[in-house]
Amino acid sequence: DTEVTQTPKHLVMGMTNKKSLKCEQHMGHRAMYWYKQKAKKPPELMFVYSYEKLSINESVPSRFSPECPNSSLLNLHLHALQPEDSALYLCASSAKTSMSRDNEQYFGPGTRLTVT
Amino acid sequence: AQSVTQLGSHVSVSEGALVLLRCNYSSSVPPYLFWYVQYPNQGLQLLLKYTTGATLVKGINGFEAEFKKSETSFHLTKPSAHMSDAAEYFCAVSGAGGTSYGKLTFGQGTILTVHP
Numbered sequence: 001d002t003e004v005t006q007t008p009k010h011l012v013m014g015m016t017n018k019k020s021l022k023c024e025q026h027m028g029h030r031a032m033y034w035y036k037q038k039a040k041k042p043p044e045l046m047f048v049y050s051y052e053k054l055s056i057n058e059s060v061p062s063r064f065s066p067e068c069p070n071s072s073l074l075n076l077h078l079h080a081l082q083p084e085d086s087a088l089y090l091c092a093s094s095a096k097t098s099m100s101r102d103n104e105q106y107f108g109p110g111t112r113l114t115v116t
Numbered sequence: 117a118q119s120v121t122q123l124g125s126h127v128s129v130s131e132g133a134l135v136l137l138r139c140n141y142s143s144s145v146p147p148y149l150f151w152y153v154q155y156p157n158q159g160l161q162l163l164l165k166y167t168t169g170a171t172l173v174k175g176i177n178g179f180e181a182e183f184k185k186s187e188t189s190f191h192l193t194k195p196s197a198h199m200s201d202a203a204e205y206f207c208a209v210s211g212a213g214g215t216s217y218g219k220l221t222f223g224q225g226t227i228l229t230v231h232p
Contacts, residue, residue: 004159042122042206042222056219090159101148102167102212103218107159 003027004108006091012114015081021111023074023091031055032074033092033105034066043090050072050097081115088112117216118143122223126170130231135179135194137226139207142188148210148228149190150220151181155203163205166190177201202230 004025013019023032031050035043048056049068063085065077074091092105123138141147148167152160164175171183181192192205207223 006159040225042225047142048219074147092159097218099218101218102165103148103210103220104150104162104165105160106225107152107161107222109157109159 004091004093004106006089006108006111008111009109010030010112010114011079012116013078014116015083018077018079020078021076021089021091021113023076023108024072025106025108025115026072026094027060027093027106028071028096028116029093029106030071031094031097031103032068033094034064034074034076035090037110039087047076050099055097055099059070062072078113080111084114086113086115117213118147118211118221120149120207120209120221120223122205122207122226124226125224126227126229128229128231129152129197131199132196135197135201135228137190137192137205137207137228139181139190139192139223140188141190141209143209143212145212147190147210149181149183150208150210151175151179151190151192152206152208152222153177154205154206154225160206163192172193195220197230199230199232204228 018053023065039041049064067075088110092110129138151163166183208220211219
């Protein structure tokens with residue numbers, strides 16, 4: 001199984017809502033990532049978990065809260081988002097931790113988030 | 117810091133024609149380079165990577181890339197384009213120092229259009 005799955009595929013939420021994005025992989029990978037991708041732009045790294053511990057936070061606003069309950073699951077909790085947070089949110093995983101330069105990442109299909 | 121520049125935000129070819137997508141890198145140390153493809157409304161898929169060793173790298177779907185240190189380039193090619201190759205292509209470099217170690221930095225992307 002070389003797949004990273006993400007749910008939901010689409011999400012529309014108001015600025016006062018609380019919602020969560022979910023990511024799952026069963027490849028035994030030890031690093032998992034959240035990226036944000038705006039239209040016609042490359043992905044921007046948000047968070048990295050290595051061995052279920054948060055290793056990188058790219059100065060992301062606190063309205064985004066990551067969680068790694070176990071080695072296969074990664075969540076992104078959303079609260080009080082702004083319309084400019086509308087984007088494609090991509091999850092990825094890699095066999096090697098983020099401290100390896102040879103760091104092939106496997107991406108999920110993403111969650112298309114719209115904040116109204 | 118490492119960076120990549122993709123020359124040409126849009127490339128259009130006829131079916132059966134050569135595909136050439138350009139990527140130049142900037143790195144003070146030997147770079148680790150990647151090409152990813154993103155089909156519409158999907159996540160990124162790794163096409164190929166260069167770390168060390170052979171400078172001509174073969175990837176999936178008939179793509180290959182050649183690492184040329186003298187030209188600081190890592191261009192992606194395919195001898196004969198198929199309609200199914202229409203997508204956005206991202207070149208990326210893996211960070212080599214400090215807090216960027218192991219992080220992927222993506223180019224701005226090149227959208228490939230294939231005409232019948």
